[in-house]
Amino acid sequence: MSLDSQHEIKPGRISRDVRSSWTRFNVALYRPNNFKLALLAIAGLLFYQPVLWPVWILFLSMLIMAFKDQKFRMPIRMPKDIGGLDRTDYYEELVEENFLWGLLTKSRLFRRLLAAGGIMYLGFLRTPNTDGIAASADEGRELWLNNSDCRTHLFLPGTTGSGKSETLMGMYYNAICWGTGASYGDGKADSNLAFCLWSLARRHGREDDFLILNYLTGGMDPFEHMVARESGLHAMNQPQSNSMNPFGDAAADFLLQLMASLLPVASGDGAQWQQKALNMIDALLRTLCYKRAKGELEISIGVIRHYLALQNLVQFYIEGQQGLIPELAYLPIKAYFETGLPGFNPQLAGDPSKWDAEVFNQHGYLTGQFARTLSMMMDTYGHIFADKFPEIDMLDVLLNDRLIAVMIPTLEKSASEAASLGKLYISSIRLMMAQNLGYRLEGTRADVLDTKATNAPNPYLIISDELAYYFAAGIAVMFAQARSLGFMMVAAVQDIQGLKRGEAADEAPSMLANTKVKWVLALEDPEDTYDYIRKAGGEAYYSVLTGYDQNDGGAYQAQGAANIERRNKIELGELKKLQAGEGMLIFKDAVIPASSFYIPDDHKKTSKLSARINRFLQVERPEFSRLPQSAERISKQDTHSVDYIAAQLRRVEKPYYPALEDPILDQVVATARHLDSIQRFDVPAEQRGIALFQAARKALHAAEAQGLTGYFHQPKPDLEPEEMLGDDGEDFEIPEDAYD
16 A cells, blocks of 8 residues: 655655754845845834934944955856956965964965856756755856866756756857857757757857767658659659768878777677678778879779679779789788688789689678668768768868767667768767877977867867667777867766667776766666766755654644764656656755756747758869869960960970078078988977077178178179070060069
């Protein structure tokens, strides 16, 4: 039989405030509303007993001074726009003080307060949903995080309907207000979210920075649209996504890691086949990167799948044998065919009809590791990955503060395919971070540290909503490294068990350990998720009622004694009854009841404008060899000088230049050649300029010591060159200033 809820005792009724009466009086008095009433009461006493006005004035002055002398603290951080010092943000240093002219010294700790720096608005302090507990004096105060706090990352668990999407949208809005960028990955792929994100960007004039990577197809058959377009039944619909080619500009090592991240976790013989497949794809990617550097092709998913065919791949091997591919790009291909492909005969490389059938079987086993993923990317999502020159470049997105929304349809796809799409997105971000870690160790601070592309005053926000559906290997390292690169990582899940179901289950504890801010919304999971939040919140000592005594009349009254008990700061029942957007924010050792920043629908869902996807033109990268065909002459003046030079070139004659004997210029040229010959390190431009200046200065003093003047040209010859004719018979006159 269930217990009657009327007999339930609320926690607030058994809690006891054991502070002194004086402390409680001061706390109540210095609340703004109570303090106003106290001032009005003193003013009334002043009129009631005017003879005591010196006493009232003195008392009033002391009261106001005490009120103003309060040490104001925010629940987390002070907002930056207020200014002043933040008493919650400080560091301690050891200071030595001298006495008696330095004969005696004393060391003491000095707490140095830092300036207010809150930049991310999370919401406000709410009243705990506990009956019997009075509203706090800090109720309604804003919750802010500074730049350093943001880069310690945030973990946001919450069940369905807890307000995760609205809370994350508020963080996204913060990034827009900073003028920086944000990347929002959604594992539910809700079109409502994409429209809201675009509306917020449009409201602040940043719609040009907005990009969308949409894997949603709506279950539509692409062949039906193809037949309908061919029949002219309806106009062509443009793809509802920007294009992406993560293989377009990256180095070979980057591409190899990207391909490796798309492979499922294997063990035993499957792991051995995966390693062989990675060796094969590594050889292919290095050759493709060389071809791309020469301008012979552009790398894309279609190009990779094309050259995975054995008959196409062997052409690179033949070109390497002919010396058309350098060893750096040829040796991996050579090693694959001659040692990694059983049954292959190098003598028969040009005649596939004579190859052993085992060669095709072995190669087929290796290419089969990538077949399903490449087929999905090209056949299902060809409108995203088919472009050679993509609209989405993750390096540009993260370094140039773009706004991007990524829709991952976990309902449309199987768990493995949805995870592969998420892995591609996560791995692109992870490898971009690796590119910006920096590799230079020598040089000044400006050369080594200040040149990092992500050294910005505000972090770039990376939100991963419903992360459990695409939790990829390597994400724990991202949370560990992102702080130094200027990124804020946000992981939002419904339960921690979802993180442990994927391939990277062993990385979940490490990722959670790298989130210093934990914000739990309404929760239903009493197992792993609540257990983790309960431990993160910690315990505290509370004074509680010992019990009730029955009086003579039969009624019950509270006992006068109170016990001290150690309890959890967060209870499951308290989390289960939270409303949407309400939660408990864990920051350091504090557990703060919080209401998240909510954006009204009329602000994030425009009804007057139509959402538009930014679509770019396919522009081929410029090639210097094509410059003569595409360049146009800017000016048609000074044709005589051009004709004279052309005539000299046609006659294959060296034009006459007056002899020059300039010891200063010779010394500068010699110094420049010496600087160019240094291979152990790169000479910075500043140091190069100093060296050239000192060389010219030294040579100038030497020339002055020898009595040389400033004119080093030899006299012009008395005989001018004769008129020269071109091959087409046109006369070319030598200009008078040809020798100037």
